[in-house]
Amino acid sequence: MTRLTAFASAAAITLALTSHQAVAEMKTEIVDYQIGDETFSGFMAWDDSVQGKRPGILLVHEWWGHNDFVRDQAKKLARAGYTAFALDMYGKGKLAEHPDTAKQFMQEATSNFDQIKNRFLAAKELLEEHETVDGDQIAAQGYCFGGAVVLNMARSGADLDGVVSYHGSLSSPMKAEQGKVNARIQVYTGGADKMVPAEQVAGLVEEMQQAGVDLTLVTFPDVLHSFTNPGADEYAEQFGLPVGYDEEAAMRSWQGTLDFYNQIFDQ
Template sequence: MKTITTALSAATFALSLTSTQVIADMQTETVEYTVNGDTFTGYIAWDDDVEAKRPGVLVVHEWWGHNEFARGQAEKLAKAGYTAFALDMYGSGKVADHPDDAKQFMQEATSDIDNIKSRFMAAMELLQNHDSVDGDRIAAQGYCFGGAVVLNMARLGVDLDGVVSYHGALGSSIKAEAGKVNARVQVYTGGADQMVPSDQVADLVREMQDAEVDLTLVSFPGVLHSFTNPEADRIGKEFGMPVGYDNAAAKRSWDGTLRFYNEIFAE
């Protein structure tokens, strides 16, 4: 097994390729890597039939952890012509089936913003160094918890071309500052999302406007939290949570994301 070790300013990580699969022309790899002594499991997908280097997109999971939904989003991006890395923010094996566990994992991860940034930057460097990727063209998209993560990375000035938040929390103790945010920002939220109320939406628009950030925000009327995840209806019924899948919103947000990437990576 080949191991690659790279030094980072905020973290060190070792990468091991644990398995490789071929789906038509799409290649996928499950990888284990370490950040500050902790082990994480990620998933890379790309189209091996394309010879040219292409942009890379980081995929940050929901509060459930690095699961099949996150991997599926990476595969969709690979089919669209990108190399995608579904990263892991919690640590290997920390995937929740119950909201209580998801809440605990999320609180542990978000207790230290430096830890969050270190984990994100390690994954970003791993993606940038992939043979198929143009390391100067990187974006990130996140869902729920992951949506908040990518917004905070933009606020912190991480060198990303763009970030996309799907039904992510919009409020943060970190605030965007004029001249600091490098990424263009796109946000998709549900108009009936009880976890992301309208005051959060208004505050984000004001924050980004004051910081002179290029923001596109789409609010889908009557749409609940987790609208991109087909499992949301089952989860809502099982745990009594105000979440629900919406096929139209999921499709519109995905199509809008691909148009967004076409724009930012063509610049």
């Protein structure tokens, strides 16, 4: 009995030390940065146990703003071996709690493309300069509003290896041009997404085919908008929005994203 208790205690100590070590390896940092006269607040995450430089991934938030959801996604990427920077498109402190405010913030940010582009590229430069990042290996992923942003950055010819859009708007006044898009593109969308109807999906495929872009598009049948966000069901109930979390679609799109990054970064 005594020996068994001692063994259990030793195992508990080992587990505690292992858990502490795992926590210690995950590094996160809130990064305040200036663009012109405005302050923005991003979130950097990386695993300190990974040796050497590694690819960097930019994350662009939903229309609600830079919140815990996008930070959690950055941590997941860090655990997968990347350095992730969840950027801020709205400005420090601009976090919406109501769709009307979210719409206002989004419209302000997208009032002209140069503003969006400058905010994206400023964050990209911060990520590239991080001590853990190989600046020649950068991708971007975005959610809803953020999905539209990363697609437009690809259309604009931004120096990115890959772009992933989750339930993002697929139509844009800006169109991909032959030879201009550098990034390979993945898109995940819901078949029942009222905000991204079938015409948008078909339009994106035609656009990217005509421009000769490497596009992979996955549609999940009967899945609503914001399917990656566990908080989507609460938004639906509180505000009557046509959104909803789908665990399987979230899991499959995440695994597909990791496989995509393995391919484009030859890992």
